[in-house]
Amino acid sequence: MTTLATAPRTQTQRTVLRERGQHEVFCGLTGIVWLHRKIQDAFFLVVGSRTCAHLLQSAAGVMIFAEPRFATAVIDERDLAGLADANDELDRVVGELLDRRPDIKLLFLVGSCPSEVIKLDLSRAASRLGERHGPAIRVLSYSGSGIETTFTQGEDACLEALVTAMQPTEKAPPAASGPDQLLVVGALADVVEDQFRRMLEDIGIANVAFLPPRRNSGLPTVGPGTRYLLAQPFLGQTAAALERRGATRIDALFPLGVEGTSAWLHAAARAFGISPDTVERVIRAPAARARAALDKWRSELEGKTIFFFPDSQLEIPLARMLSRELGLVPLEIGTPYLHRDHLEHELALLPASAILSEGQDVDRQLDRCRDAAPDLTVCGLGLANPLEREGFTTKWSIELLFTPIQGFEQAADLAALFARPLDRRTALKV
Amino acid sequence: MKLTLWTYEGPAHVGAIRIAASMRGVHYVLHAPQGDTYADLLFTMIERNGERPPVTYTTFQARDLGGDTAEIFKTAARDAHLRFAPDLMLVGASCTGELIQDDPGGLAEALELPIPVVPLELPSYQRKENWGAAETFYQIVRRLTPGTDRPELTDNVPTCNILGPTSLGFRNRDDVVEVRRLIESLGIKVNVVAPLDASPADVARLGAAHFNVVLYPEIAQTAASYLKRRFGQPMTSVTPIGIGATEDFITEITALAGVARPAKHRDASRLAWYSRSVDSTYLTGKRVFCFGDASHAIAAARVSRDELGFNVVGLGTYSREHARDIRTAAEGFGLQALVTDDYLEVERAIRDLQPELVLGTQMERHIAKRLDIPCAVISAPFHVQDCPARYSPQMGYEGANVLFDTWVHPLMMGLEEHLLAMFRDDFEFNDTAQPSHLPRTSTAPATAPPPAETQPAVAMTETPPAAGLITIAVPSWSPDAEKELGKVPFFVRGKARRNTERFAREHGLATITIETLYDAKAHFSR
Numbered sequence: 001m002t003t004l005a006t007a008p009r010t011q012t013q014r015t016v017l018r019e020r021g022q023h024e025v026f027c028g029l030t031g032i033v034w035l036h037r038k039i040q041d042a043f044f045l046v047v048g049s050r051t052c053a054h055l056l057q058s059a060a061g062v063m064i065f066a067e068p069r070f071a072t073a074v075i076d077e078r079d080l081a082g083l084a085d086a087n088d089e090l091d092r093v094v095g096e097l098l099d100r101r102p103d104i105k106l107l108f109l110v111g112s113c114p115s116e117v118i119k120l121d122l123s124r125a126a127s128r129l130g131e132r133h134g135p136a137i138r139v140l141s142y143s144g145s146g147i148e149t150t151f152t153q154g155e156d157a158c159l160e161a162l163v164t165a166m167q168p169t170e171k172a173p174p175a176a177s178g179p180d181q182l183l184v185v186g187a188l189a190d191v192v193e194d195q196f197r198r199m200l201e202d203i204g205i206a207n208v209a210f211l212p213p214r215r216n217s218g219l220p221t222v223g224p225g226t227r228y229l230l231a232q233p234f235l236g237q238t239a240a241a242l243e244r245r246g247a248t249r250i251d252a253l254f255p256l257g258v259e260g261t262s263a264w265l266h267a268a269a270r271a272f273g274i275s276p277d278t279v280e281r282v283i284r285a286p287a288a289r290a291r292a293a294l295d296k297w298r299s300e301l302e303g304k305t306i307f308f309f310p311d312s313q314l315e316i317p318l319a320r321m322l323s324r325e326l327g328l329v330p331l332e333i334g335t336p337y338l339h340r341d342h343l344e345h346e347l348a349l350l351p352a353s354a355i356l357s358e359g360q361d362v363d364r365q366l367d368r369c370r371d372a373a374p375d376l377t378v379c380g381l382g383l384a385n386p387l388e389r390e391g392f393t394t395k396w397s398i399e400l401l402f403t404p405i406q407g408f409e410q411a412a413d414l415a416a417l418f419a420r421p422l423d424r425r426t427a428l429k430v
Numbered sequence: 431m432k433l434t435l436w437t438y439e440g441p442a443h444v445g446a447i448r449i450a451a452s453m454r455g456v457h458y459v460l461h462a463p464q465g466d467t468y469a470d471l472l473f474t475m476i477e478r479n480g481e482r483p484p485v486t487y488t489t490f491q492a493r494d495l496g497g498d499t500a501e502i503f504k505t506a507a508r509d510a511h512l513r514f515a516p517d518l519m520l521v522g523a524s525c526t527g528e529l530i531q532d533d534p535g536g537l538a539e540a541l542e543l544p545i546p547v548v549p550l551e552l553p554s555y556q557r558k559e560n561w562g563a564a565e566t567f568y569q570i571v572r573r574l575t576p577g578t579d580r581p582e583l584t585d586n587v588p589t590c591n592i593l594g595p596t597s598l599g600f601r602n603r604d605d606v607v608e609v610r611r612l613i614e615s616l617g618i619k620v621n622v623v624a625p626l627d628a629s630p631a632d633v634a635r636l637g638a639a640h641f642n643v644v645l646y647p648e649i650a651q652t653a654a655s656y657l658k659r660r661f662g663q664p665m666t667s668v669t670p671i672g673i674g675a676t677e678d679f680i681t682e683i684t685a686l687a688g689v690a691r692p693a694k695h696r697d698a699s700r701l702a703w704y705s706r707s708v709d710s711t712y713l714t715g716k717r718v719f720c721f722g723d724a725s726h727a728i729a730a731a732r733v734s735r736d737e738l739g740f741n742v743v744g745l746g747t748y749s750r751e752h753a754r755d756i757r758t759a760a761e762g763f764g765l766q767a768l769v770t771d772d773y774l775e776v777e778r779a780i781r782d783l784q785p786e787l788v789l790g791t792q793m794e795r796h797i798a799k800r801l802d803i804p805c806a807v808i809s810a811p812f813h814v815q816d817c818p819a820r821y822s823p824q825m826g827y828e829g830a831n832v833l834f835d836t837w838v839h840p841l842m843m844g845l846e847e848h849l850l851a852m853f854r855d856d857f858e859f860n861d862t863a864q865p866s867h868l869p870r871t872s873t874a875p876a877t878a879p880p881p882a883e884t885q886p887a888v889a890m891t892e893t894p895p896a897a898g899l900i901t902i903a904v905p906s907w908s909p910d911a912e913k914e915l916g917k918v919p920f921f922v923r924g925k926a927r928r929n930t931e932r933f934a935r936e937h938g939l940a941t942i943t944i945e946t947l948y949d950a951k952a953h954f955s956r
Contacts, residue, residue: 021489021509022467022486022487022488022489022506023464023467023487023489024467024470025464025465025467026465026467026468027463027464027465027466027468028465029465030465047431049441049525049526049554049555050434050437050439050440050441050525050554050558051440051441051443051444051466051524051525051526051554053434053436053437054437054440054441054444054468055465055466055468057436057437058440058468058469058471058472059468059471067435067774068435068436071433071434071435072433072434073431073432073433073434074431074432074433074434075431075555076431076432076555076556077553077555077556079431079555080529080555084431086431089431090431092431093431093432093433096433097433113463113465113525113526114525114526114529116492117495117526117529117530118529145463145465145492146463146464146465146466146489146526147463147464147490147491147492147494147495147526148491148492150464150465363509363513380471381470381471381474381475382467382468382470382471382474382482383470383474383482384474384475385474385475385478385479385480386474386479386480386481386482388480389480389481
């Protein structure tokens, strides 16, 4: 099924191809792979099936941890037949787990397709278990199920759950009623987070907090004085939850490339009444460094065509950065879900020639990709080798989530990720 | 509900996908939510297949659940038939699809497609991957061999089928080549190999053979038993891994085929001579732990003891379906079989037994790495690096050569081991020296964790495993004893430390002296 719709509120009335068919994407559980590294005292317990456990194992691809900080409570037929009360069983499994892992301070019960379909109420289970094991251990729940979430939406659901646990900011004295806290939202590599913190502090924003925190005890507060800045483009639910807690969004480009990072920092400064000159002074050196580093890649990538299969929801800001800073030509930009409010500025900067598509019918999209014959195809791991076999050069999209790509110092790394497959194809004589 | 960290087997429908991906002209329409498509990457990434597995996932979403998910399934099946034009269609549901009870079999039947449609009922909350593969193969065979008449055996030459090799089976692709060569060298014709590379038309010809070779019981046993009932075709019982099993296999199939059994040839495989060569003396009595699917684990134990002179100290499997086989085999080694799919239980067993070599799956490789024990992979589940570019079967005579190389190489070599024991403080070869083939730049301390094993998909930094799992009071080492321990060659030092500490604990000693160290050495020496 294919429908055409017009995206509202963009400067150019852009046509969006909407498709319903096979979605070749990960489900939201996959977010656990990076979230459990980011929050170092958190444990993610998926309540699901053997499929969920197998997915996590396969998507992670590595088993370097004797006991990873994620696991699956595998539902069996006894749970389904009602012979065992699923809630009692869950309580038992959680007890077993917490006995083994006294280092865990934050436990997420993560819903899956089967737990959603059998309507196992994990939010109630979380509050029950929170009472039993708290306050030393915080228990939260969210859904990473494939029937509700696509890939990075799992992070959105997780952060939304964290927002509900944030304490209200203590009332500021009447004199200081303006913004009192900048909250950067979205999981970033620690190195990127540290760079952003340094720059934001140099700009003069004193109170900067990050969500998710690195540890449970570092969960920031939230209140009407909170201005939040999204670091990732897939956080619609988290944003809505923050708004409900009184926080206000700072509208900005996403911090990919020199342009995106500059705009992102400027937007933050503007919200705190800091002059653009101050920002320019702080970012002059790193931005110049990034521009110089990108130049080396531009000559190689300029004019190359690129095709995005929907995957991480990073596709639109990536296409913006790659087209404007490296001269790549996006042919089709597929995204699992188009969050127009948060991407308004991004959409306006995309070349008019690019086709936008939302949702997926993977077989039709493969047909379009073959017709378009792009120089570079960005896709998931299931499609990469088959496309390579057909002669297409591909970039795995999952790497974009696991690699630090935001900010000035990482701009050239981002370019290199896209140049490497092309270099390799040129280098190989077999 | 069972707490699961890492799993040995995927869900049953992944077994069905393995059968579909093995065959030609088969397409599987799977009623499943989005996300279940992750299964594609097992084939395209681990096995580097150049094609997606032939599966259409309906990828229904929450908003579809109130509406007509049955219609979504029918559309997907109809479209898949038009686009892929398969000769046979498998239809079924994944674990979530099973819960919404749409009856893919009935829905597909209503479409009246002009091809055979095989409905699969794979109880996801009860069964696992290998069972799913076996059941799927059996259902296909049953569907494609209707009627009661056996096709006429026109040839005078005895013929057999080779049943069981699949996509994502451990070295199955190479094993088929090796076993086919062996069978043909005995004057027996191979009628059909299935499911690997077989078309539905090939499967329909299965009856036209005198007997069946069950290459891999985990996958082929159900279908072969059916064919025995259906056509009276006998089947083999020996998995030809190792020289002894290969010889038994030859005896078995020549008897089934009614052809003369050729005399045993001493040099059919180099393993026999290599194992007798004096350089292999040091292999004698090496303590080995075998774990995997039942057929590979049992075969590994036999080869270890009878063909390499190892001492098998542990034997187990994750496949409960074959618990009886492994228990019987373990008795032959004077052992109690470990039957579990709990990875931590396997780790505990290895830690307690302290073997000198682990033969296992991808999981045991990780365990062995952490415990600093040499390891070779012998069974699925496996990693991309266990799909070598070169020809490396496990079965037959060439397979035995491969086993010798891959199991022996992780161990310390012959005289080198003795030299190291003699010159303990060797300034070049010790725990802080770099291996000679690496540049002398990095100075990783000996206590650093082993390097993270990364599939190219993901690169993550290694962090030490969380503390606090097991806390047992450790006796303290006197400075002299600690110094003496440092003289023990580094590759057995960990074991010496653990043994000494265990000895001290068992004897209620709070402090370990040089005396304790040598008392423990004497106590634990064989």
